[in-house]
Each structure stands twice: as C-alpha cells, then as structure tokens.
Amino acid sequence: MATLAEQVQGERMARIALSMIAEPNDPTTGYVLARHGGVETLRLIESDDEMPGLARADVLLWRERLAARVVPGLLDQVAQAERHGFGTLIPADKEWPAGLNDLGERAPYLLWSRGTVSFLTTALSDRATITGSRAATSYGEYVAGELATGLADEERVVVSGGAYGIEGAAHKSVLAASGQTIAVLAGGLDRPYPAGHSELLSRIGDVGLLVSELPPGAAPTRHRFLARNRLLAALSGATVIPEASPRSGSMTTVLAARELGRGVCAVPGPVTSVTSAGPNELIKQGFAVLVAQPSDVLALLDSNAPNRVVARSELGRNLGYRRPSSGAPGPSL
Structure with a gap:
C-alpha cells in the first residue's frame, strides 16, 4: 500500500495533510518540516530512517503520535477540506505573511x-x-x-x-x-x-x-x-x-x-x-x-x-x- 507521502501531490497538499495529523506548534514537527519540507516530513513519519539532531526517543514518540492519525481516507478529507471554499497559504505563496x-x-x-x-x-x-x-x-x-x-x-x-x-x-x-x-x-x-x-x-x-x-x-x-x-x-x-x-x-x-x-x-x-x-x-x-x-x-x-x-x-x-x-x-x- 502506498504511503501518505507517495499519495500527496506537491508541497501544498503535503502541508494540508500535515495540518490534519500534527498539532499546531509541535516542536518536533516544526524541526523536521523546517529542514525537509512537507513531502519529506510525511515520508519520515512512516519510515524508520534516523533523524540527526533529534533524540531517538523523541523521534519514536513523534512517529507513534502522528502515524496513529494517518487513517484510511485521510486524503479524501483533504479534498473535502479544499471543497469548503477556503483558501490555503504556504510559505512559497506571495501572500504568505x-x-x-x-x-x-x-x-x-x-x-x-x-x-x-x-x-x-x-x-x-x-x-x-x-x-x-x-x-x-x-x-x-x-x-x-x-x-x-x-x-x-x-x-x-x-x-x-x-x-x-x-x-x-x-x-x-x-x-x-x-x-x-x-x-x-x-x-x-x-x-x-x-x-x-x-x-x-x-x-x-x-x-x-x-x-x-x-x-x-x-x-x-x-x-x-x-x-x-x-x-x-x-x-x-x-x-x-x-x-x-x-x-x-x-x-x-x-x-x-x-x-x-x-x-x-x-x-x-x-x-x-x-x-x-x-x-x-x-x-x-x-x-x-x-x-x-x-x-x-x-x-x-x-x-x-x-x-x-x-x-x-x-x-x-x-x-x-x-x-x-x-x-x-x-x-x-
């Protein structure tokens, strides 16, 4: 079965998915996202790769916490969220503050x-x-x-x-x-x-x-x-x-x-x-x-x-x- 990272299309969708599985202001998520971007962050959630700069225990807890929220139909929820008519802004957008x-x-x-x-x-x-x-x-x-x-x-x-x-x-x-x-x-x-x-x-x-x-x-x-x-x-x-x-x-x-x-x-x-x-x-x-x-x-x-x-x-x-x-x-x- 394809991983979540393999199913998303581009940085925007990856960050939308991330907003659905990670709590705001999460220090580990922020650390990983700042260094690797949205798509790679999703991949790292479902992988066993080592993550330099983070304690192994913290990484294990982070993966356990977020992976539990990667449920079947998550990307359907992403599509539904976009259909609400709300816009999204990511750092690459010119409107990003x-x-x-x-x-x-x-x-x-x-x-x-x-x-x-x-x-x-x-x-x-x-x-x-x-x-x-x-x-x-x-x-x-x-x-x-x-x-x-x-x-x-x-x-x-x-x-x-x-x-x-x-x-x-x-x-x-x-x-x-x-x-x-x-x-x-x-x-x-x-x-x-x-x-x-x-x-x-x-x-x-x-x-x-x-x-x-x-x-x-x-x-x-x-x-x-x-x-x-x-x-x-x-x-x-x-x-x-x-x-x-x-x-x-x-x-x-x-x-x-x-x-x-x-x-x-x-x-x-x-x-x-x-x-x-x-x-x-x-x-x-x-x-x-x-x-x-x-x-x-x-x-x-x-x-x-x-x-x-x-x-x-x-x-x-x-x-x-x-x-x-x-x-x-x-x-x-």
Whole structure:
C-alpha cells in the first residue's frame, strides 16, 4: 500500500495533510518540516530512517503520535477540506505573511483562509494586534473600541482572535468604521468560536479575513488557543492589551511578542480592577508602552527603534506567570 507521502501531490497538499495529523506548534514537527519540507516530513513519519539532531526517543514518540492519525481516507478529507471554499497559504505563496517566518521552527505548517489575503502582504507596521480579557469591563471594551477605530481610520489592519470581550469589541469597532480586520481562529474556519460570534466572524470573512492553522472540522482546544496566540503576536508590529488579568491567556501573546522583538502596548486601568492588573503590571515592569489613545499605538508601530527582546523566563517571572505543568495550571483563557 502506498504511503501518505507517495499519495500527496506537491508541497501544498503535503502541508494540508500535515495540518490534519500534527498539532499546531509541535516542536518536533516544526524541526523536521523546517529542514525537509512537507513531502519529506510525511515520508519520515512512516519510515524508520534516523533523524540527526533529534533524540531517538523523541523521534519514536513523534512517529507513534502522528502515524496513529494517518487513517484510511485521510486524503479524501483533504479534498473535502479544499471543497469548503477556503483558501490555503504556504510559505512559497506571495501572500504568505513574512512576519510568521520570524517564528522559525514554530511557524504554522500552512494557513487556511477566507477573505482578503492581501491584508497579510502589508508591512508589519500596518498591522496591530488587540487582545485581552474575555470578561472585559465596559471600560476595557470602550478603550479597545476607541483604539481599534483610530487604527482603522489610519488604514491600519487590526488583528484579533474573535473572542468575547476585548477582541470582539475591537473587531466590531473596525467593521463599524469600515476598516480592515483579521480574525485568527483556534479551530477550523467552518466552526466559528465562540458560537455567539458566528455572525461577527461570518461578517469578517465577507469583508475582512479569517485565518487558522487548523483544517476545517477541527475543534478549538486549550492547547490550540495558546498556540494561536503566537500567530497573533507574529502577524503584527505591536500587540495592545487594554485589559487582562496577570494569568490571562493573553499574556502568552505578550510573551511571544517580546520574544519576536515586537512592540507591546498596555492601557492603564483602576488598581481595584483585576482585569487591569495585567496591563498595569506590564507598564510597571517596563515590558509595555503605556497607551491611552490611537496615536500612541501608531507612534510605536511607526518607530524604527528596535524593541528590546526580553527572555520568556524573565518576563514570565516578573508577571508571576508559570509555564503550565502537570502540577500547575496555565493561564486562563
């Protein structure tokens, strides 16, 4: 019986298949893909070849994990996914956002898309990410909306994740201003999440852009949300946090932005508000620029001064963030 690598036709189909069997941000998959390309990566999954640079135990676990997902009819699922009408982008495409290449081995295998992919071809300074608490206050949603509107008025693309709270407020304000917005989802584009934002996300797909590294049919999970946050950071020249608790999942976007040398902005808020504790601490520690109006974000985006890259351990330690482990919960979403 032909192997999966023998059945796929070209790099695009190989990466589509890979997105169906490998979880996003998988370090071993990223390592192999960066060195060998999609078709060869599929072949190595089903082979016994040695893989220099990787521990044998890691390779065995990787092969066992991915080979279990190579099921009969997988390529039929690939064809069905393409028939949904969604586009795909791979690094060889001219529309592929160059900012994602800064992720190195953590770059997505491909992007599924619906909408105006030309939004991804602009300079990093033309895009700003706005993210934060789902349980936002009226203050946080108002500020997020004002910042998003101001950026839209200056023809900057607002990137966010489509969630309730801060992200929803940002998207809605951009659409109201007839601006440009991108929603980066943590599941398949045919499974809008949250369900309460189905109409909003459909509207973004019509006049803006929806993207995901997960294939159609994939459900959002905790891991996929946290993995998605690195894309929110990489796609923009700056990440803005209007509101978020110190242990919010949004803080992983801040960590990724700092590692990539991107700008980080935070909106100060009441010291009595837990949703302002995250931004206040970022400002206090000097890890974020204080912003109060759109022009502050624009100034950071347009600045040519390199951003100081702060190691994940340093930033996480100062914010009281602990990497998820078997005995400690990770940040809330």
